[in-house]
Amino acid sequence: MSVPVAWVAAVVGMLCYGAASVIQAVAARRATGARVVVQPGYLVGMGLDLLAWVSSVVAMQALPLFTVQAVLAGSLAVTVLLARLFLGARLLRRDVVAVVATVIALVVVGAASGTEAAVRPSILFDEVLLVGLVGVGIAVAVLYRRHHPAVMAVLAGLGFSGAAVGARGLPLDHGLVGLLGSWTLWLVLGFGAIGMLAYARALEQGSVGPATALLWVVEIIVPGVIGWYWLGDTVRPGWAWPAVLAILVATVACGVLAFSPAQPEQAPAESEPGQ
Structure with a gap:
């Protein structure tokens, strides 16, 4: 896997996640309840979510996790811009600044990425993932009914973070049989399921803006x-502090964009931004 191809995959993932949120929001305006999931637009959005996740897995084979997660978080900027174009949502001056800041931050993150390809995980990788999966799963089960939506958003971020870390260990070069027979794949799917459950619960109890902001903060920092x-994962010599600053800027910009009036509030709970 070449680094340029991985970069293309990361950007495709960002664009697909951003577009999926808007398409699913449009579908949510045309139906209510369970009927939303049979809307053609919603199904297209789900397909884009799946394509975005596959693209992110491809990108993680050759890029540092902090780079891929920061790029994927840029999907919020894509969502805000597309919501302005297709949903007629308001775009405030602060949103424009946040979009520009996101783009600049992602350029810096890309420049700071190490020149060496990402390495394969060491031994005990699946065992550590399993412990993490059980821990996050227990936390979600215990706190599901009685805790603040912010707590569930953080747990959702941890679930999707586990999926992102696990994606680095997927045996993509072993063919479909080897992939399906890998414990790592099922651990990744388990983390993803827990993340979706916790994120849906956070949206049931609170607003999509704060939940999405917290989720992306966790998804940028923890896998990184x-x-x-x-x-x-490595950083180019002399680029450590610029990389840290750029990630902080991207994180703050994500928070601003998550509260933007152009962020489609109509998106259903099943439309998760993380993988």
Whole structure:
């Protein structure tokens, strides 16, 4: 997997996630309740979500996790811009600034990425993932009914973070049989399911803006730290502080965009932004 191809995959994932949110929001305006899921637009949005996730998995094979997650978080900027064009949503001056800041931050993150391809995980990878999956699953089960939506959004972020970390260990070069026989795949799917459940619960109890902002903050920071500390992700010499600053800027911009009036509030709970 070449680095340029991985970059293309990351950008495709960002665009697909952003477009999916708007398409699903449009579908949610044309139906209510369970009928939303049979709307053609909603199904297209789900297909884009799936394509985005596959693209992110491809990107993670050759790029640091902090790079891929920061790029995917840029989908909020895509959503805000498309919502302005197709939903007639208001775009405030602060939103424009946040979009520009996101683009600049992602350019810096890309420039700071190490020149070496991402390495394969070490031994005990699946065992550590399993412990994390059980821990997050227990936390969601215990806190599901009685806790603040912010807590569920953080747990959703941890679930999707586990899926992102696990994606680095998928044996994509072993063919379909090897992939289906890998414990890593099922751990990734487990993390994804827990993330979707917790995110849906956060949206049931609170607003999509704060929930999405918290989710992306967790999804940027947690996989980035794990990738750097455990999986051998690198930063170009002299670019450590610019990378940290750019990630902080992208995180703050995500928070601003998540509260934007152009962020479609009509998107159903099943439309999750993380993988």
